[in-house]
Amino acid sequence: MAETYDILILGAGPAGISAALTAKARGRTTAILSADPLNTPLAKAPRIENYPGVAAMNGRQLLAALLSSAIEQGVEIRTGRVTSAAALGGKFMVGQEQEIYEAKSLVLCLGSQQGTKPFPGEMEYLGKGVSWCATCDGMLYRGKRVAVLGLGSGAERDAAFLKSIGCDVTYLAAAQAKDVEIKGAETVTALRCDGEEHAVDGVFVLRDTVAADGLLPGLRMEEGHIAVGADMDTSIPGVYAAGDCTGRPYQIARAVGQGNVAALAADRYVKERET
Numbered sequence: 234m235a236e237t238y239d240i241l242i243l244g245a246g247p248a249g250i251s252a253a254l255t256a257k258a259r260g261r262t263t264a265i266l267s268a269d270p271l272n273t274p275l276a277k278a279p280r281i282e283n284y285p286g287v288a289a290m291n292g293r294q295l296l297a298a299l300l301s302s303a304i305e306q307g308v309e310i311r312t313g314r315v316t317s318a319a320a321l322g323g324k325f326m327v328g329q330e331q332e333i334y335e336a337k338s339l340v341l342c343l344g345s346q347q348g349t350k351p352f353p354g355e356m357e358y359l360g361k362g363v364s365w366c367a368t369c370d371g372m373l374y375r376g377k378r379v380a381v382l383g384l385g386s387g388a389e390r391d392a393a394f395l396k397s398i399g400c401d402v403t404y405l406a407a408a409q410a411k412d413v414e415i416k417g418a419e420t421v422t423a424l425r426c427d428g429e430e431h432a433v434d435g436v437f438v439l440r441d442t443v444a445a446d447g448l449l450p451g452l453r454m455e456e457g458h459i460a461v462g463a464d465m466d467t468s469i470p471g472v473y474a475a476g477d478c479t480g481r482p483y484q485i486a487r488a489v490g491q492g493n494v495a496a497l498a499a500d501r502y503v504k505e506r507e508t
């Protein structure tokens with residue numbers, strides 16, 4: 234296993250980049266784990282005019298500028314979907330694709346939680362036929378029938394991967410699906426999607442993001458967002474959150490400010506445990 238990071242940041246949007254820069258400035262070991270940082274909702278913004286210090290530009294240009302400031306400061310950015318996190322013996326273990334990372338504190342900067350509401354049956358059968366990660370769990374379904382619910386950017390590529398390792402794959406581009414239910418007994422037996430029923434042994438639900446409380450069980454949510462205090466502290470000691478995942482208004486300046494506050498609080502948390 235790699236080193237234990239002081240502050241591990243999940244999500245490379247404005248909040249995560251701001252948190253990483255502050256963590257670095259405080260001399261903390263840090264890294265950002267994120268899905269493709271240039272494939273986020275902000276990248277589609279046609280024009281940003283209310284972010285101070287930069288001329289009006291589109292979202293992709295602003296993201297590129299933010300990312301290069303992080304890279305310039307030596308922030309490590311590891312690309313891939315994070316699908317699990319857990320508190321273990323005073324530390325945190327975070328699963329990204331097939332890698333596991335260890336950290337003393339976490340800052341969650343996962344973006345708005347829109348589109349993460351689980352389907353009926355999804356949480357019930359998670360780990361019993363439902364998976365959020367093709368590369369992590371694909372081998373368990375070799376020679377079996379699986380459905381891939383494509384809800385995010387890498388889903389088609391993941392379906393091709395599952396096929397390549399010998400799964401019998403039904404791919405459903407499900408972003409517009411209105412009626413989805415995962416059915417089973419002890420484990421998954423079928424998937425219903427817009428009136429059609431598919432007999433399957435497994436269902437890969439592949440979104441770009443994962444509901445924060447599904448990612449980190451025990452995290453308190455409030456009206457679909459992570460509940461935070463004034464220091465961006467969450468219900469789990471050592472875990473902080475910033476940006477759109479903590480609520481409205483969804484704005485870059487707010488995300489950047491909260492990322493800074495969250496990293497300063499994470500720094501204090503780590504320091505208190507050092508002395």
Ligand SMILES: Cc1cc2nc3c(=O)[nH]c(=O)nc-3n(C[C@H](O)[C@H](O)[C@H](O)COP(=O)(O)OP(=O)(O)OC[C@H]3O[C@@H](n4cnc5c(N)ncnc54)[C@H](O)[C@@H]3O)c2cc1C
Pocket residue numbers: 243244245246247248249266267268269270272273274275277278279280281282283284313314315316342343344345441442443475476477478482483484485486488
């Ligand atoms: C079309 C559009 C126009 C906008 N225009 C403006 C504007 O003009 N001015 C303004 O202030 N705001 C604007 N916004 C809002 C702004 O984009 C957000 O407020 C801001 O991006 C929030 O930053 P964030 O870091 O909290 O989240 P995000 O920018 O959403 O970043 C979240 C990051 O986390 C990653 N992530 C999430 N889940 C996982 C996971 N499970 N594993 C790995 N990575 C994960 C994502 O891939 C992403 O990189 C606009 C938004 C949109 C969609």
